[in-house]
Amino acid sequence: MATTTTTTPARATQAQPQDRQAGREIQPFGTMTRMPLGLDERTCAASAEALTQVLADTITIRDLYLKHHWQVGGPTFYELHLLFEKHYKEQAELADAIAERIQLLGGVSLAMGHDVAEVTQIPRPPRGREDVPAQVSRLLAAHEMILRQSRLSAREAAEAGDDGTNDLLVSEVVRTNEKQVWFIAEHLVRMRLVESGQDGETAPA
Numbered sequence: 001m002a003t004t005t006t007t008t009p010a011r012a013t014q015a016q017p018q019d020r021q022a023g024r025e026i027q028p029f030g031t032m033t034r035m036p037l038g039l040d041e042r043t044c045a046a047s048a049e050a051l052t053q054v055l056a057d058t059i060t061i062r063d064l065y066l067k068h069h070w071q072v073g074g075p076t077f078y079e080l081h082l083l084f085e086k087h088y089k090e091q092a093e094l095a096d097a098i099a100e101r102i103q104l105l106g107g108v109s110l111a112m113g114h115d116v117a118e119v120t121q122i123p124r125p126p127r128g129r130e131d132v133p134a135q136v137s138r139l140l141a142a143h144e145m146i147l148r149q150s151r152l153s154a155r156e157a158a159e160a161g162d163d164g165t166n167d168l169l170v171s172e173v174v175r176t177n178e179k180q181v182w183f184i185a186e187h188l189v190r191m192r193l194v195e196s197g198q199d200g201e202t203a204p205a
């Protein structure tokens with residue numbers, strides 16, 4: 001029968017993971033490191049600040065899509081359930097690209113929900129469920145906010161010579177958001193399902 005060891009085992013100090021270390025911030029939010037990008041430091045700081053707003057709003061609309069993916073109901077449930085998830089994934093990719101650009105410019109990316117909530121311009125939705133027209137309208141308003149901000153920031157980045165930030169905002173953020181607007185806005189068109197209407201006759205609500 002095995003006997004129980006009561007003595008303290010020898011500690012293998014070299015192989016011991018050095019856990020339980022107090023977190024030490026190495027770069028506070030809002031500060032910049034200088035990266036050898038051939039860009040003026042003020043330009044990098046301005047781009048990082050502009051991208052921070054777009055990042056906070058992108059993370060928020062990403063989560064809005066996930067909320068609606070879970071909470072959607074009604075006759076178009078299946079289609080919207082899948083479409084909202086597709087847009088959620090596309091927004092997640094955008095958030096990653098924006099956050100990584102902030103880091104490569106020498107800035108610090110926002111990441112956690114409570115920090116994002118303090119910066120985003122998109123209004124907080126209720127915790128509960130909304131019907132499809134309210135869900136889609138809320139998403140469209142959020143998209144429009146992002147589009148206005150992104151176009152403005154893209155122009156400012158181009159004027160300052162930061163072509164990479166301009167390209168990210170135009171080629172990825174603006175184009176993705178514009179296309180998503182189209183795909184969800186069409187769900188708010190009164191469209192007849194079975195019988196075509198007469199001239200001038202609108203479809204029933």
Ligand SMILES: [Fe+2]
Nearest residue numbers: 069070081085
């Ligand atoms: Fe899901």
